[in-house]
Amino acid sequence: MDRPKQLIGVIDVPGKARDALAETIARDGLAVFAADRADELPADVALVVAHARAVPREDWAELNARLPTLVVSDSRVEHELIEAVDAGLVDYIIDPLRHGQLLRRMIRKAIELHRLADERRRDQLRLEELNENLETHLAMLRLDQQAGSQIQRKLLPPRPQATGGVACDFWLAPSLYLSGDFLDFQRYDDRYLLFYFADVSGHGASSAFVTVLLKYLANRWLTEWDGQAPEALAPHWLGELNRELLDTGIGKHATLFVGVIDLERRYLHYSLGAQLPMPLLVAEGEVHSLPGEGMPVGLFPDVGYPSLGCPLPENFRLWLCSDGILECLPGDTLDMRLRELERRVRASETLDDLRGSLELGDLPDDDEAVVEDGPGHEALPDDLTIMMLSGFGHADS
Incomplete structure (x- = not known):
């Protein structure tokens, strides 16, 4: 099917010269409508060829704003x-009757450029609308x-706090609003502390949802514990959490350390799942990693986790750090x-x-300001959490 001819308006004083100009334009498949003034042109005119003598000075700007216009003289x-x-x-041709082929080419080029300009304007409007919608959704x-x-x-948990002579403090710095790091510290009874x-x-959000699940499950399992066999509690928790994460099918896994402090024996029962870096125990100026190893939680079915333990000296500091701290070390x-x-x-x-030794810059001590004012500690490449337990001579808070 042939495309309809594009209609070209010609503005010139009536006479043979206008007829000759219209005839010159009409070649090569262009339709022409000749008129004395711009307001006589039909609405579907694609472009105007206006003779310089036919348009008053005050009408040029209005004509240019209304339609793409080519001037001849x-x-x-x-x-x-x-x-x-x-x-x-600025598009004009001198002696158009002698340069008919050039005139027609300029007409087609001007129409094409006008079409592209219209498309750009429509695209710009669409982009502005999409950007406004995006800003709304981002907000x-x-x-x-x-x-x-x-x-x-x-x-x-509250920070800092002390119970049973053991103090706990932590710092959790999300790289975004929500963190994949999480921890807890609470007393079970007069004899046991769990963390x-x-x-x-x-x-981000998906990892933070897992921490909420972890909090819920840990509280449920704690209420079900009868205070017997503390050495079995930590591996039991890790095994149950491993099964829960696999059952959810969300594709998330975690590294964990679970500890039970026996205040009477001053003994730490613990289990771990691929914790990195390993917890560090400091006593009498010496530091060593707690022994043991275990599989990540939420990756493999039917995984068993170790039951481990060590005595705790009178004065100790137990450090636990997320792997984000490794990005901050030389x-x-x-x-x-x-x-x-x-x-x-x-040395700490x-x-x-x-x-302070990590030289992290001017980061807030507490994340309330971060939550209120920004997306997190953007200078950090990953969530960073540090937890320190120390004992046994602290007064309960």
Whole structure:
């Protein structure tokens, strides 16, 4: 099917010259409508060819704004042509009857450029609308993330606190609003303290949802425990959590350390699932990693987790760090960074000492300001959490 001819308007004074101009344009499949004035042209005109002598000076700007316009003139020195150029019409041809082929090509080119300009304007409007919608959705997402972060922080234990002579302090710094790191510390009865330290793969909302699940499950399992066989509690928890994560099918796994402190015996029962870096125990100026190894939680079915333990000296500091701390330490290899962490832990009496040694810059001590004002500690490549337990001479708070 043939495409309809594009209609070209010709504005010129009536006479043989206008008829000749219209005939010249009409070749090569162009339709022409000749008129004395612009307001006589039909609505479907694609372009106007206006003779410089036929348009008053005050009408050029309006004509140019209304339709793509090509100016023709019989002479370069005609003052009407200068008036058209002054009004912004820079496409013109001198002696169009002698340059008919050039005139038709310029007409088609001007129509094409006008079409492309219209498409760009429509695309710009669409982009502006999409950008406005995106900004709206981002603002809603930001509010949701802030609310989620506030809820996640409410699930954390008070800090610092001391119970049964053992003190606990921590610092949790999300790289975004929500964190994949999580921990808890609570007293079971007069004899036992329980704590765990988790680093869920990834960070953001999906990882934070796993920490909420962990909090719920840990509280449920704690209420079901009868206080017997403390050495079996930690591996039982890890095995149950491994099954729960696999059953959810969300594709998330975690590294965990679960500990039970026997205040009467001053003994630590624990189990772990691929914790990195390993917990570091500092006593009498010496630092060493707690022994043991275990599989990540949530990756493989039917995994058994070890039942481990060690005595706790009168004065000790037990450090647990998420793997985000390794990004903040110097060293070309993992082993070098782990040794550097041991050195800094040995020299740190408090949580602030270790945090200060990392040279993290001006990061807030508490994340309330982060939740309120920004997406998190953007300078950090990953969530970073440090937890320190010390004992046994602290007064309960």
